[in-house]
Amino acid sequence: MAVEVSGQRALTGVHNHILRAVALVVIFYHLYTVQFGQPQVLMFRSLHVAMYTALAFLAYGTWKSATQTRIPWYDYGLAILAFAPAVLMIIDYERISTRYPYVEPLTTVDWVVGLIAMLLAAEACRRALGLTLTLMLAFFVGHAMLGPYFPGVLNQPAIGLERLIDHTFMTTAGLYGSLTGLSATYVLMFVLFGAILDCAQGGKFFMNVSALLAGRLKGGSGKVAVFASGMFGSISGSAVANVYATGSFTIPLMIRTGFKPRFAAAIEAIASSSGQLVPPIMGSAAFLIADFTGVPYIDVVKAAVIPAFLYLFAVYMMVHFEAAKYAIPAMGDGIIAEAKRDFVKYVHLGIPLVVIVYLLIEGRSPYNAAYWGIVSTIVLAQIFPATRMTLKGVLDAFETGGRIIIPIAMSLFVAAMIISTIELTGLGLRFTALLLSVTNGELYITLALVMLSCIVLGMGLPTAAAYIIVAIFAAPALIKLGISPLSAHLFVFYYAIVSAITPPIAVAAYAAGSIAGDKNLQAVGFTAMRLGVAVYLVPFIFIATPALLLEGTWPQVVQASITATIGIIALAAAAQGYIAAPANALIRVLLAACAVLLLMGGNFTDLIGLALFIAIFAYQRLRPKAEPATA
Incomplete structure (x- = not known):
């Protein structure tokens, strides 16, 4: 029985056997390198890129809507071509590893193979994930090469194609960098x-x-x-x-x-x-x-x-x-x-x-x-x-x-x-400055804009990719405002996760809705968003209270954890309209206020919020019990 993975070709016969064989070779190679050691960095990473680019051409059709049981000849050709960059790195490793980047000119083979590596990786990504990341790459490459034609803060001197290929392909700062x-x-x-x-x-x-x-x-x-x-x-x-x-x-x-x-x-x-x-x-x-x-x-x-x-x-x-x-x-x-x-x-x-x-x-x-x-x-x-x-x-x-x-x-x-293209252009630093100028350096306005950018850019992308893209631009701005690097990156990562339940492209909600038999998938997404109201606020809570990230003394960590937990209960009760008994509109407003006080992270606000929560809970407990609602 063939293994099937969502979105990939449902191959049969010899085509399925070939894909299976290639996938197994890739896995056994990587397991071997753990046990017996990796080759030189450029060799290892270039071969890893070649293997997975080839697998992408075998596993994914040109268009996702195309249901295929066989692999066309041209995809076999692209899969084989994907190994050309790795072959160059292996057979010419001594020259490539000892040359002076940006000083020694590229050979014709370097040019051709470098372009092949970049274009094949981009096309394989488009097949596996859709257009979003590939279009982003095209924009940043276009900006690097056509900088003088961009307006305002985007305007800059052009970066030649040779320098771009040199940086992206011939060093460990680009395609074969730390992310790979x-x-x-x-x-x-x-x-x-x-x-x-x-x-x-x-x-x-x-x-x-x-x-x-x-x-x-x-x-x-x-x-x-x-x-x-x-x-x-x-x-x-x-x-x-x-x-x-x-x-x-x-x-x-x-x-x-x-x-x-x-x-x-x-x-x-x-x-x-x-x-x-x-x-x-x-x-x-x-x-x-x-x-x-x-x-x-x-x-x-x-x-x-x-x-x-x-x-x-x-x-x-x-x-x-x-x-x-x-x-x-x-x-x-x-x-x-x-x-x-x-x-x-x-x-x-x-x-x-x-x-x-x-x-x-x-x-x-x-x-x-x-x-x-x-x-x-x-x-x-x-x-x-x-x-x-x-x-x-x-x-x-x-x-x-x-x-x-x-x-x-x-x-x-x-x-x-x-990332390597942005490093060449310095666009990341300028974006940080632009973001801070728009928000006038106001922390919570900056956080809100970063949150929105994480959610929007993360829609339909794997969490890792969404996190990386936003982290390049947004995290430095938060760090400049005095937030610790770890807190800033966890903030960005958290909202990259939340994008999976946020309409209009709430991929996790749509998957769950299909299992539940709900045909209105957008409504499932909005329901997830409503039920996740407390979830959406957690990153703001740990930015306001760094002790929740273990940045502080143990008494501070314990206090922050307790008050945040009670605040979450109050917010969930406000959203659901129930705490010990059904809550009317006034009680829900008071619970929301209670949650805000408890989640602000100050001793005085914690005391007021805790007192208010106890009073509301006691009042609800003492109220005459109503019959349970009908689901």
């Missing part, structure tokens, strides 16, 4: 680990753990969705993939137990998007943030703990108040009993996560830790019949992982070229 290095190491290994864990039924492990934690609570099916999606999303690194992996079970279960289909879809979409913020893996994003900020990976993970908790807790409270409002019961005893039985069958699949965390704490590189996570998953999966994988099953998992990585890798390759 991350793609070939950390990102690839952790995405592969997630694919193998999923193929070994790791999703059932997360689902059983979630059912045992929350299944007996009011509205248990919705709370299980929150826990399971958060845990699995940390591994999968894709909101849409997470929706399909966990939502195919949680959404029908939520609907059966009393949640409205649209609400169930919206909750699954929000929860599935959260996974990329959940430590320790964060869907591979922690490595990108660490690379941009120069902060150690483990420190990025630590800083993300409380924001990730607040995100998931906000979704959890929305589910809780919905369940209380409509008297939605816990999950049935039969489902809980089944989760207990299955927990024993799948509990050993939690050990690879422990292995990864242990190795990271011991100081091993994330690259190495992920590799041993993969090895331990394959070994441990053989212990019980429920998770045992045949040789074919392991190869299927490798192929799936290799193919899932394609769009992520292509987005990083094009982002690397965009």
Whole structure:
């Protein structure tokens, strides 16, 4: 049976065998380099780019609407041509690695092969991800070469094509820069680990753990969705993939137990998007943030703990108040009993996560830790019949992982070229100055503009690509206003995640809506946006209160965490119109005010907000109980 990945060709016959063989060769090569060492940087990265560009031409048709069961001859030709840059790097490595960039002129072969590498990477990205990133690359390249014809702040001297190719192709500052290095190491290994864990039924492990934690609570099916999606999303690194992996079970279960289909879809979409913020893996994003900020990976993970908790807790409270409002019961005893039985069958699949965390704490590189996570998953999966994988099953998992990585890798390759072009033009610094002049240096106005740019640019793009593009321009502006680099980049990254649930291109919400059978996908997106109101505010909270990113003393961290948690409860109650009892308009306004006071981060406002919250809660508890609303 052929492995299928959403958006890729559904190949049959010899064409499917060829794609499978290439994907397996790519994965085995990268696993080999972990165990036995990588070649020189330019050789390794150029071969990684060649392999994934070739895979993109084999896996994706010229247009996404075209359903193909075979690979046309010209795509085979493009896949072979994709290896030309790597061949040049390998056979002429000594000259390329010792030449003086921008001083020694390029040879004719350098020119031709450099253009081939850049154009093929751009076209492969267009096929895998659509036009957005490719058009952005075209704009920045056009700006670099035609700078004198641009108006205002964009006006600048032209940069010649030779210098552009030299910088982007012949050095480690462009296509073969650090982002490609991350793609070939950390990102690839952790995405592969997630694919193998999923193929070994790791999703059932997360689902059983979630059912045992929350299944007996009011509205248990919705709370299980929150826990399971958060845990699995940390591994999968894709909101849409997470929706399909966990939502195919949680959404029908939520609907059966009393949640409205649209609400169930919206909750699954929000929860599935959260996974990329959940430590320790964060869907591979922690490595990108660490690379941009120069902060150690483990420190990025630590800083993300409380924001990730607040995100998931906000979704959890929305589910809780919905369940209380409509008297939605816990999950049935039969489902809980089944989760207990299955927990024993799948509990050993939690050990690879422990292995990864242990190795990271011991100081091993994330690259190495992920590799041993993969090895331990394959070994441990053989212990019980429920998770045992045949040789074919392991190869299927490798192929799936290799193919899932394609769009992520292509987005990083094009982002690397965009960054190198912006470095040549200096446009990033000018954009920062322009942004600050527009906002007059006002912190919260700047934050609001950055938030909007993250959401707009992130629509339809993988989170990693959306984060990278906005981080180039927006994060420096926030840093100039006195925000720490890690806080600024987490702010940008958080909203790149949220773009997946924000209309008009709320890809995670649309995926969840299709599972729920809701034909009005835009309405699902707007419902997700409404239910995620507290989620949208979390980044502003940790900017106002750096202690939530562990930037402060432990008493400050504890106080900030408690008040932020209560503030989230108040905001969720205001949005849902329920806290201990149905809330009228005045109570909802007071709850919203209470949330603002608690989330502002000051001692005085915390005390007032806490007192107001206690008073509202006591009043609601003492009110005569009304009959539950009908869902």
